[in-house]
Amino acid sequence: MILLTILFLSLNQIGVSSTDTGSGFPKDMNLYVTFPPILQHHESLALGHLRPLGWQRRAEAPIIEDSLNIDPERFYNLFVRGNRSVVIRGIVSPMDVLWTDTYLSKHYGHLNVTAAKRKQRLVDTLVMTPLKTFLQQYRQDDLYMNTIIPDEMKLETPFPSVINCGTIRSRLIEPILWISAGDTASLLQAHAQHTLHCVLDGRKDFIIYDLANHYPREFDLVKQANGDLFSRIDVDLVNAYKYKYLHEAPWYWTTLREGDCLFVPAYKFHQIRAHGRTLALTIDFAPTNIREEFLGTDCEKNPPVYVPLSQAPFLWRYEHAVRHLSKRTITSEDVRSYLLLLFGANEELHREIFRDFYLQVTDELDKKSVALPTGTDVWKQLNKDEPHEEFMTRDHLKNLSADSLQLLADILQKSARIHEHHKHEL
Numbered sequence: 001m002i003l004l005t006i007l008f009l010s011l012n013q014i015g016v017s018s019t020d021t022g023s024g025f026p027k028d029m030n031l032y033v034t035f036p037p038i039l040q041h042h043e044s045l046a047l048g049h050l051r052p053l054g055w056q057r058r059a060e061a062p063i064i065e066d067s068l069n070i071d072p073e074r075f076y077n078l079f080v081r082g083n084r085s086v087v088i089r090g091i092v093s094p095m096d097v098l099w100t101d102t103y104l105s106k107h108y109g110h111l112n113v114t115a116a117k118r119k120q121r122l123v124d125t126l127v128m129t130p131l132k133t134f135l136q137q138y139r140q141d142d143l144y145m146n147t148i149i150p151d152e153m154k155l156e157t158p159f160p161s162v163i164n165c166g167t168i169r170s171r172l173i174e175p176i177l178w179i180s181a182g183d184t185a186s187l188l189q190a191h192a193q194h195t196l197h198c199v200l201d202g203r204k205d206f207i208i209y210d211l212a213n214h215y216p217r218e219f220d221l222v223k224q225a226n227g228d229l230f231s232r233i234d235v236d237l238v239n240a241y242k243y244k245y246l247h248e249a250p251w252y253w254t255t256l257r258e259g260d261c262l263f264v265p266a267y268k269f270h271q272i273r274a275h276g277r278t279l280a281l282t283i284d285f286a287p288t289n290i291r292e293e294f295l296g297t298d299c300e301k302n303p304p305v306y307v308p309l310s311q312a313p314f315l316w317r318y319e320h321a322v323r324h325l326s327k328r329t330i331t332s333e334d335v336r337s338y339l340l341l342l343f344g345a346n347e348e349l350h351r352e353i354f355r356d357f358y359l360q361v362t363d364e365l366d367k368k369s370v371a372l373p374t375g376t377d378v379w380k381q382l383n384k385d386e387p388h389e390e391f392m393t394r395d396h397l398k399n400l401s402a403d404s405l406q407l408l409a410d411i412l413q414k415s416a417r418i419h420e421h422h423k424h425e426l
């Protein structure tokens, strides 16, 4: 059974699941799959027609690997700034032995997580469900988990040392925990953020396209509000006539097993297939401007072998399966650095990206009918005196007075503390 997975985190789609009767057949948990595929030519058919993605052209080469002792500065300079994927094997502790279904259910089963149900092509429905219920269903049903990892689980989750200091540590966005069973395939996609993808149990195969173009038209792309891109190509049954471009697009591959991580730079198109029971942790961090040097005064020469994820300063944390800002006290300087993160590698911050951030932060306040200025109003106030309505520049943001940032700081703080107040105090 093939399950299409897609990172589609629209808050509006989260509902509370009822127990659901699925197909009832256990999924195929076979880990022995040939990858990259051996291509089969048929004279009368375009190569790879109605075959999975990857059958349309021979893989160029494996994605390069670096040593597990790679230091953060080298990682940043060669790969993050260099815009290159890299595999680092054995840098996180495998979780297959500790995090069995029984253990997870016993210790964390009461926590609400988000799971995605395959409803129709391209759009999956997110449901909020206790982890225990998910674990009872995922080996049979078309269901996989993708949740911002709950704080309660972070002590047992490894935080890779290669991103635990300097420039990268200060740009951490959020950690997502994925659990799936059987053969599942993601869409062909590219994220607006950099991602470190670590497999904690099972096996995942990756296809990474190496394209010069940000938005290849041939991929038939859909863009999400947060800047992520995904392709409408059916990755299980590719129409090789419609998507002829796949015969020309070079791709690289790797297979990750427990303990291995892959760095995928922002805007690299990739597709993932999981086999067996897989547990994976993906850590997103904001791209930097290419000119930005590595700052690493907090980097240790011999970092500890194990650091728990609870020590990582993420922008977002999880609470009842919804994103919340991690900080409780939010100053105008925090606002400036949040907005700088939203710039990513760009010289400009576009209004749409800001509005998406603002909607996420204020969603719950809004649901409680707390009176707030709209995202557009806040944007206008931040961006007044700028010649363009559509975007702001880095210099403009760096120059903004603390006073002009205070309004947004107040709103963000209200939102961060939403569960510590009664409604009339907000």
Ligand SMILES: *[C@@H]1O[C@H](CO)[C@@H](O)[C@H](O)[C@H]1NC(C)=O
Pocket (backbone or CB within 6 Å): 016, 110, 111, 112, 320
């Ligand atoms: C999970 O969500 C349900 C429904 O919203 C809620 O009643 C329950 O208290 C939540 N459980 C936890 C541990 O937050």
Ligand SMILES: *[C@@H]1O[C@H](CO)[C@@H](O)[C@H](O)[C@H]1NC(C)=O
Pocket (backbone or CB within 6 Å): 083, 209, 210, 211, 212, 213, 214, 215, 265, 266, 267, 268, 269, 290, 345
């Ligand atoms: C990195 O490479 C991708 C294509 O593989 C490209 O779209 C993107 O613009 C590049 N990023 C930078 C910062 O050069």
Ligand SMILES: *[C@@H]1O[C@H](CO)[C@@H](O)[C@H](O)[C@H]1NC(C)=O
Pocket (backbone or CB within 6 Å): 395, 396, 399
């Ligand atoms: C930023 O402030 C400096 C000094 O006040 C000024 O010279 C510069 O023009 C300002 N830049 C922008 C983009 O507002």
